[in-house]
Amino acid sequence: MGYIKGFFRGLGSLLTGLKVTFREFFTKxxxxxxxxxxxxxxxxxxxxxxxxxxxDENGNNRCIACGLCQMACPNGTIRITSETVTDPETGKxxxxxxxxxxxxxxxxxCHLCVNAxxxxxxxxxxxxxHAVFTREKLVKxxxxx
Amino acid sequence: MFDFGVVTNWIHxxxxxxxxxxxxxxxxxxxxxxxxxxxxVVIAIIMIYMERKVCAAFQCRLGPQxxxxxxxxxxxxxxxxxxxxxxxxxxxSDKFLYNLAPYIVILASVMAFACIxxxxxxxxxxxxxxxxxFMAASSIGVVGILLAGWSSNxxxxxxxxxxxxxxMISYELSIGISILTIVVLTDTMQFSEIVMRQAxxxxxxxxxxxxxxxxxxxxxxxxxxxxxxxxDLPEAESELTAGYHTEYSGMHFGLFYVAEFxxxxxxxxxxxxxFLGGWMPLHIPGLDGFNAVMDAIxxxxxxxxxxxxxxxxxxxxxxxxxxxxxxxxxxxxxxYLVPIGLLNLLLMVVVVVFGxxx
Numbered sequence: 001m002g003y004i005k006g007f008f009r010g011l012g013s014l015l016t017g018l019k020v021t022f023r024e025f026f027t028k029x030x031x032x033x034x035x036x037x038x039x040x041x042x043x044x045x046x047x048x049x050x051x052x053x054x055x056d057e058n059g060n061n062r063c064i065a066c067g068l069c070q071m072a073c074p075n076g077t078i079r080i081t082s083e084t085v086t087d088p089e090t091g092k093x094x095x096x097x098x099x100x101x102x103x104x105x106x107x108x109x110c111h112l113c114v115n116a117x118x119x120x121x122x123x124x125x126x127x128x129x130h131a132v133f134t135r136e137k138l139v140k141x142x143x144x145x
Numbered sequence: 146m147f148d149f150g151v152v153t154n155w156i157h158x159x160x161x162x163x164x165x166x167x168x169x170x171x172x173x174x175x176x177x178x179x180x181x182x183x184x185x186v187v188i189a190i191i192m193i194y195m196e197r198k199v200c201a202a203f204q205c206r207l208g209p210q211x212x213x214x215x216x217x218x219x220x221x222x223x224x225x226x227x228x229x230x231x232x233x234x235x236x237x238s239d240k241f242l243y244n245l246a247p248y249i250v251i252l253a254s255v256m257a258f259a260c261i262x263x264x265x266x267x268x269x270x271x272x273x274x275x276x277x278x279f280m281a282a283s284s285i286g287v288v289g290i291l292l293a294g295w296s297s298n299x300x301x302x303x304x305x306x307x308x309x310x311x312x313m314i315s316y317e318l319s320i321g322i323s324i325l326t327i328v329v330l331t332d333t334m335q336f337s338e339i340v341m342r343q344a345x346x347x348x349x350x351x352x353x354x355x356x357x358x359x360x361x362x363x364x365x366x367x368x369x370x371x372x373x374x375x376x377d378l379p380e381a382e383s384e385l386t387a388g389y390h391t392e393y394s395g396m397h398f399g400l401f402y403v404a405e406f407x408x409x410x411x412x413x414x415x416x417x418x419x420f421l422g423g424w425m426p427l428h429i430p431g432l433d434g435f436n437a438v439m440d441a442i443x444x445x446x447x448x449x450x451x452x453x454x455x456x457x458x459x460x461x462x463x464x465x466x467x468x469x470x471x472x473x474x475x476x477x478x479x480x481y482l483v484p485i486g487l488l489n490l491l492l493m494v495v496v497v498v499f500g501x502x503x
Binding site: 003007014017018020021022024025027029030031033 | 199201202203204205206207210461462464465466480481
């Protein structure tokens, strides 16, 4: 009895597997043919291509120069230069970002800096065409000065 | 229905008009042999290309795309690469058997290949025990695989070869029983005659329930017979590197590879011949207009369409299921397929005796 029941249960599970692959056979294929479809290439939005710092239309970024990203980075990829200024409204001293340096060459795209940022000042773009001719060009300054 | 026998008879009369009969027959045999090998190679190339594309589609990929339109030249490039590679002779191998093994495999494959009726009048080996000859010829391949594993002097090759031997000899039985089911229905063992009997409906329709069961058993056993996934444990990449052909390189490896793919086609085309009517068009008794339209399509197109459809079914199975263990494979054969096959044979006998088939 168990033999017959096991036979039909096995048959059912095999048919389930066949159904899944049959559907897969007719779904649209996800392969991207990269150099040919460069104009229409659609990247997945969670792809970590390169660290960027978005700026609004007035050229302001949201970085408060807290240095959490610099500390979170396992490779020492990020170097933040900051200065202390007096806030004109409150009269208290506060940190201001001078230079946000990002070394693409030593970045391992782990996303830890973006996770550490309390103000969402940095994010990863999906841009992946990084090739340059010298090592120095990989060190980028992310903030506008 | 186009009869290819007209062409062969014309060639024969042309030859006999200029030379003695013996020489003519000899020359015809040579020509047929060359054509057979050419077709063998072409089918191997089509199979490899199809395998890559179908496998890719099942995995949501596109497959080869770069070399030639839709990657169609890729396989030719691979064949030429294989031809130019060095054949490495292992130092402690049994040299004679090591070099002989791929040719035994390919010989068995070509002999089985010659049994396939491609079109009306286009059968190369066709005689009254064709089914038995086919099974005997295709079984020789086991010897080649065992020799390859043994002579390589490599324990993984030997394990792969022994697994392959156990598996192929076991599944031979199921193939035999499921073919026998159809032989009971047709009372002939000649492939051309089996095809002719399907003029008023393919056997899978005429034999209804037992024929469908036999077809499924044949597909499973055939897949195991050609050592393809989910029964590909003789070459189980992750455990035995490549099984019996681990130590082979260059064209000797190529022969194993080609034989595997053509064996897939042979199994599929035999399934198409005995269950789906071979080159016989789809005929529905009573609908003469429909039958006439179907007759307009040449037989070899019907044959290749059906055979490639069965190949597609086998690839679908291969790229769906994970590999079985050796004990699971033998359990499937001896505890499930053989008893079901024997009961099914009995059912078919009952159906034939009481005339319950169409």
